Amino acid sequence: MKFSKIAVALMAVCIFANGDGENAKEFRDICQIYNILRQPIPKPTLKVGADPTGKDGTPEDLNAATTRIFNDIKQLNVSVIQPEIAQILEYSTEQGKWQKVSTDNNKKGYFPEDDETTFEELRHLYKKTTTDPQGEAFRKQCSLPLNEREKFRVRQVFAQLWKTAIAKRKEILNRAAAIENQRRTARNAAITALYGKTFATTSADRDAPDKALSAEPTEAGFPMTAATAMSTQCKPNANVEDAPGGALVSDILCLCGADTTQGHTVCGGALMEAMANSQEKAKGAANWAKLKPKCEALRPEQPNTLNPQTLTTAITRLFAHLGSNQQGTAAAPQDHDKLGKNSRSILGLHVLDNTRPPGCGSSSGVNTFTAAPHGACIDYQNMLANKNGITWAGAAQQVIKELLDIDSTFSEARNYISEAQGIANQMRTILLLVPLSGPTAAGIGQTSSKQPKQEEQNKCKAAANKTAAGCAAIDCEYDNTTKECKPKTGSENAAAGTGVNCFSHTTKDACEAVNGDAPKDKKKVLDVLNASARIHVSL
Known part of the structure; x- marks a missing residue:
């Protein structure tokens, strides 16, 4: 028994003689969460031009991809425009300007958008399908221009494809808008988790999810409760919002022993100012200004990328420290209340002895860590007993939820992008086949009588x-x-014939199945079909 008491006493002397860095692990892990939540909210992009050889591709967001694909579809659609519209777009005189066209009821009806910008865009696209040197590559790729008979044969098909494409575009743009809303919600939740609910409503970073967080609360708005002892604040009640438990930066102050003037730096490095003098907000802001650079400079064990996996892992790692940083005294706890029961909800250094239960504060600003309830910690007991849990952690979980929703919404949009690109490819295939099919083709090229x-x-x-x-x-x-x-x-x-030949088909298998005189056409058509299959954009 005598040896046991001596050993306990020596252990206490060794522990408290060390005096610095007792919360180094907790500080590192809580700073990891801080550094992750500060990052820009990810904006998902497509990879255009990626291929199996390892080429990475160029990032392209949903709006840019939609514009690119639908400009292509619009160009393809204009290539079979009615002759009456073509004549209007061909005018190079005053008669072809929107001011004249918009006042002519016989012409205006062809342009239901009733908009000069759209009209000029159509004029530009039409010229690219006919004479504009800038459209030479496009015309060569699509075997343009077609004559009126060829245009007539595919115009109805293109009209239906255009209608389908418009529906796809609406779905894509709706999801692009939803993603931006989800990003802003995630950003608001991240600010709430770090600095509390009140600051999140006014932060300059609230509507700027593309940038890392930079705005900080003022002294008056710092998330601490005025004229309240740290020993009370660092054991927050349930549903606290703008104080320890409700803002991660406030929890960092509890961890780093901001209730002491004894030169004790439990997080290492910066010496904190005492906060037991009714200046909790001002002193809290000053102490955070000292801790912030240390927090940002810590080398993380994993990248600071903001995504559901890294944030979940960081939160799990931090709360794995609950109840683990105990220090004993010569007066070892003898009853259940002073043992682990009251220790399991505490994050950071706390003292166990036989006088009082463990706590997270000091006496008159002096924290010697030699007796309970002294500690540099935060006690989540009240919050964990409540259904809502730890307030800032709930906000961080909201960030995770929004990030997962962004991934899901983007996946839906990507499918619609792929379908829209498929429509563009289909229109190209039709344009390539029509000149080859001649006047006797059925299917796409079928006409019923001579003009x-x-x-x-x-x-x-x-x-x-x-x-x-x-x-x-x-x-x-x-x-x-x-x-x-x-x-x-x-x-x-x-005149149009009634026979079925290889040009009646738009798939390789259907063409190869044709018998009789048709096989002489097979090589031409199969070459086109094989070429059109290679026209794609890798997503």
């Missing part, structure tokens, strides 16, 4: 834009002698 010669003549004679480009736009020829449009040579003999 009367008189109708051809009337259409060409009535052309509004009697130029080479204007005539070509309505499937006529330009007569250099009369300076007018005339029917194309041989148009009176053009």
